[in-house]
Amino acid sequence: MGFGGLYISISGLQANKRSLETVSHNISNANNSNYVRQGAIHVSNSYTNSMDSRFQVGTGVSIQQIRQIRDEFLDIKFRREMATFGYHKAKSELLADVESIFNEIPDSGLQKIMDGFWDKWNELYKEADSLPIRGLVHESAIAFTDTVNHMSTQLDNIQQNLNKKIVTTVNDINNTLDKIASLNKKIKVIESSNNVMKANDYRDERNALLDKLSGILPISCYENNLGEAIVSLQGKDLVSGSNFNSISIENDEKGLANIYWKDSKDKIDLNGLGELCGLIDVRDGSVKEYINRLDVLVKTIATEINNIHRTGLDLQGNTNIDFFVPADGSINASNIRVNPILSDFNKIAASKTLDKGDGDIAKAIHDLRKETLYGKFDPSKPFDDPANKDMNIDEFYNDLIAVLGIERESSRGTAETQAFLINQINEDRKGISSVSLDEEMTDMIKYQHSYVANSRVINAVDEMIENVVNRLGLVGR
Numbered sequence: 001m002g003f004g005g006l007y008i009s010i011s012g013l014q015a016n017k018r019s020l021e022t023v024s025h026n027i028s029n030a031n032n033s034n035y036v037r038q039g040a041i042h043v044s045n046s047y048t049n050s051m052d053s054r055f056q057v058g059t060g061v062s063i064q065q066i067r068q069i070r071d072e073f074l075d076i077k078f079r080r081e082m083a084t085f086g087y088h089k090a091k092s093e094l095l096a097d098v099e100s101i102f103n104e105i106p107d108s109g110l111q112k113i114m115d116g117f118w119d120k121w122n123e124l125y126k127e128a129d130s131l132p133i134r135g136l137v138h139e140s141a142i143a144f145t146d147t148v149n150h151m152s153t154q155l156d157n158i159q160q161n162l163n164k165k166i167v168t169t170v171n172d173i174n175n176t177l178d179k180i181a182s183l184n185k186k187i188k189v190i191e192s193s194n195n196v197m198k199a200n201d202y203r204d205e206r207n208a209l210l211d212k213l214s215g216i217l218p219i220s221c222y223e224n225n226l227g228e229a230i231v232s233l234q235g236k237d238l239v240s241g242s243n244f245n246s247i248s249i250e251n252d253e254k255g256l257a258n259i260y261w262k263d264s265k266d267k268i269d270l271n272g273l274g275e276l277c278g279l280i281d282v283r284d285g286s287v288k289e290y291i292n293r294l295d296v297l298v299k300t301i302a303t304e305i306n307n308i309h310r311t312g313l314d315l316q317g318n319t320n321i322d323f324f325v326p327a328d329g330s331i332n333a334s335n336i337r338v339n340p341i342l343s344d345f346n347k348i349a350a351s352k353t354l355d356k357g358d359g360d361i362a363k364a365i366h367d368l369r370k371e372t373l374y375g376k377f378d379p380s381k382p383f384d385d386p387a388n389k390d391m392n393i394d395e396f397y398n399d400l401i402a403v404l405g406i407e408r409e410s411s412r413g414t415a416e417t418q419a420f421l422i423n424q425i426n427e428d429r430k431g432i433s434s435v436s437l438d439e440e441m442t443d444m445i446k447y448q449h450s451y452v453a454n455s456r457v458i459n460a461v462d463e464m465i466e467n468v469v470n471r472l473g474l475v476g477r
Contacts, residue, residue: 006461011060012454015042018063019447023440030435034208036068037435038200066198070433075207078425079214079221083273085418086215088411090278091286094162095408098290101154102401111397113147116140121366124350128359129315134345137362141323141338148298152333155291159256162283166257169216169276170247176213177231177244180206184228185242191227199227218273233268236261256283286407293400295332296374301393302331304368312349312361321349369393 019040029035043064047056103109117140124133183206190199206229210221213231219238221231231239238245248262259268259276270277302324309323323342327335341347351358372389374396391399 006458006465008058008060009454009457009461011045011062013451013458015040015061015063016447016451016454018066020444020451022066023444023447026435026440027437030437030440032204034204035435036070036200036204036207036433037440038066039069041065041067066200068198068200068203068433071429074425074429074432075211076221078422078429079211079219081418081422081425082211082214083218085415085422086275087273087278087281088415088418090275091282092408092411092415094158094278094282095286095404095411097158098155098287099404099408101151101158102404110147110151111394113140113143114393114397117144118366118369121362124348125359125362125366128350128357128362131345134348134350137348138338138342138345141342145324145336145338148294148333148336152291152294155287155294156334159283159287159291162279162287163256166259166276166279166283167249169279170249170257170259173213173216173276174244174246176209177239177246180209180213180229180231180239181242181244183209184239187227188242203227216275218270218277234271290400290404291333295334297393297397297400298333298336299331300373301368302336304371304373305365308361308364308368309349311352313351313354314349315346317354318347319349321347323348 019042022038022040026037041064042061045059045062047058049056120133120137120140124130124137127133183202187199187202187206190197190202210219210229210231213219217233217238219231219233221229223229226241228241229239230237230241236245246262247268248260248265249257250260251257259280260266261268270280272281306322306324310320313319314321321341322339324331325337325339326332327337329335350362352360370392372392374391374393375389376391376399
């Protein structure tokens with residue numbers, strides 16, 4: 001063994017030193033949830049021919065690359081499921097806020113207010129001339145209008161808050177895309193200058209951003225041969241190399257934000273995937289529908305009561321008085337008011353005649369509760385469509401609550417199922433990619449022994465060369 005053996009052992013020292021550094025880096029990141037463990041890949045150096053070309057001589061070992069130990073298929077699967085999870089999780093949480101507005105629990109909520117309202121009309125029917133009972137009717141009506149006004153305001157607030165959150169989410173998306181593009185550039189610069197060196201820590205940072213982004217948008221992603229992540233949405237690139245295509249926001253005539261491609265100005269439809277789509281669908285779909293349903297409920301009640309009340313007589317013989325009026329425009333849940341002139345309880349019409357004890361108008365208003373005034377909710381049909389009536393007031397309101405509960409429960413169940421699936425996929429990823437201290441200690445011992453063995457070979461070669469140089473030819477002197 002000559003100088004060639006010395007070079008072989010030196011390559012072994014260098015390779016094992018680099019491997020020990022990789023093990024040390026793994027151990028130091030054992031508690032980093034975004035870190036993917038790394039491994040040094042050893043390969044044989046090219047062989048050289050002997051002087052007589054009869055055989056080949058090995059030249060040692062080198063590090064081919066420091067690669068990440070990960071399963072890219074699991075990453076793709078994880079991100080695909082995250083889009084569904086993000087949508088239903090956002091929707092479930094937001095619908096829970098809508099449920100809290102209706103607050104239909106025992107002894108609470110709009111249903112109890114309406115029960116009290118109808119009961120007071122029934123009492124007035126029995127004692128049509130009683131001012132105290134007329135006062136109770138007035139108070140229960142104010143309780144009804146105040147309640148629906150407040151509910152409408154809260155639903156509007158949810159819609160406006162969702163609009164603000166959509167704007168904030170889009171800004172976060174654009175910032176994330178910018179960071180991914182910046183990391184692409186760093187990875188490309190590092191890896192183009194050195195085939196062995198891999199920018200794996202930057203990859204970990206980039207993959208963490210992609211995992212987060214996948215819950216917000218239904219993205220797809222792959223890595224090109226330059227190490228750059230190509231991120232796309234519905235077949236169109238969001239990130240390509242160090243460039244990114246941001247999402248822009250434009251407000252409609254109602255001031256609600258809608259999302260568009262910045263370059264083409266085309267509107268983006270997320271097709272029921274991702275947290276951002278959940279925010280948009282609840283704002284433009286669910287909340288809008290329940291505002292409409294509440295408006296239909298209130299407008300129908302007000303219209304029918306007014307139609308009857310106008311035909312009745314108050315205690316002073318006056319008629320043609322509306323019981324409910326709008327603050328402005330046409331009556332809906334947000335602007336309904338009790339007619340201010342009815343603060344004089346004498347002006348509440350309860351009778352068809354001036355006969356004492358006549359409470360026929362109060363009875364007719366009370367009986368509205370049982371009439372079929374509504375049909376299955378259909379925004380395309382007017383609320384008073386005579387061909388679309390098969391539910392009374394209580395049934396219509398209970399149907400509203402039931403539909404809301406079913407919609408929320410459906411999203412909650414899907415979100416829980418997706419969370420379980422995502423957790424399983426993530427556990428599989430961790431089983432491959434997370435740092436095992438036991439495994440790293442085993443590798444450390446292996447590389448340490450290999451390092452020591454190579455150093456001993458160097459010592460042996462050094463002693464051999466020393467003998468050749470210093471002692472050759474001394475015999476016989």
